[in-house]
Amino acid sequence: MSFFLHAENNPDVGSVYIRENGQLYSLNQVSGGVNDPVLKPKPSRLFSKGFSVQLCMNRENDNGRTDHFIFTYTKEGNLRYSAKSLFSLVLSYIADNIHHVDSLIGFPEQIGEKLFYAADARQKFTEPRTGLRALQKFTDAYGSLVLQTLCLKNRYLVISEKLEEIKSFRDLICLDLSHCKLGDDHELLEHITKETLSSLIRLLLKDNCLSDAGLRKMTAPVRVMKKDLGNLSILDLSCNPGITNKGVGFLLSFKKLNNLDLSGTGIEDRMVAIQCIQTQIGLVYSEVPLKEFDHNCKTEGWAEHTLLQWENVIQEAIKPQRSLKSRAAAQRFYGKRARTEEPCESSLGEEHRKTCGNLQFYKGATQVCSLPLLKKKTGELRNKRTASAEPKEQSLTARHLGLLVEDWDLLNSY
8 A cells, every 4th residue: 555655656657546435535646645535536447448358269179169158148238158067068079070989889878869969950960971970870879769760751862862871770660661662672672671670660661662572582581591570560561563472472471470561462362362371470351441550650769850951951952943933934924833842642552552452461369269250251252262272372382481592592692
């Protein structure tokens, strides 16, 4: 205090003020009195006019991040910021560089879920170069938690653009590929028979242009090596006219099937197929449509929003070609209606399904109780059947339960 009282020793020191008993006093006025009150002191400024403060951060290692702090406002309207927790900062940093992570095996599921959502919010799984590698880190470590059920109904564009990402999903229990027009030689059908999808319980392949050759490829590991799709419980092969009585023989190895849909297929001798399926698998023909084939499969898991991101990116990529102004103007000029862009299901498959009728099967209470029902349904047909029908049925079963040379060649190609 004595330093400020002797103002003559410090000529460069400005005005110094103190507050005592609610009054403001000046220490180094011209009068030099300490007790001289200041009636109207000039307002003092801590900073000059036009002074601004900028929050500086290291932008070399954080990719220009600006969310290290949480900005809020006080009641007085002043801006206030507080630093985020160290866990949030580390989580954000790892999510930004998830493609550089070697492995997530061993990390707790709670941490993996938060890390996945953080990476998904930054759209790391939609990047063309690093998205697949980032997604595989999670699928290898957490399996069915990333996706448990996958619905790709009518999403043939997503399958064609994100095939490798779809193949990375492991331990699925439900897969819906209805109305995707895959065909017999599609790579995804071959992937279904892999060991990574041996946990499949429900498989929907409605309206996919499948034939007997496609069924032979898909069921070869089950028929020969007794593995992969052995846990399949619900199988939908409806609206595939290429599947005939020959293809039914390839399905006899699915001993755990509880529901089977062959409506709209090319099966000609229905009663032979019904009896073969009942005697070999123990499934009973259903006269009414089963609720198991209502196609209520929904995508469930961490990557549910990721699938929507893929679809939005693909739709945005093809959007400029669909909404050309010149084309729309020409349609209005000539009075033509705009073409609807919504995906429509195959009308040919539905018509064929109605023509052939319902052909669905379910697991009865016991196989013994279901046998009288079969005899009752097929009693009238046996009276009209010729003597050559029985050898035809036996040859159908024996021909496909054995190991053919084509089966071994197919397995060697995997």
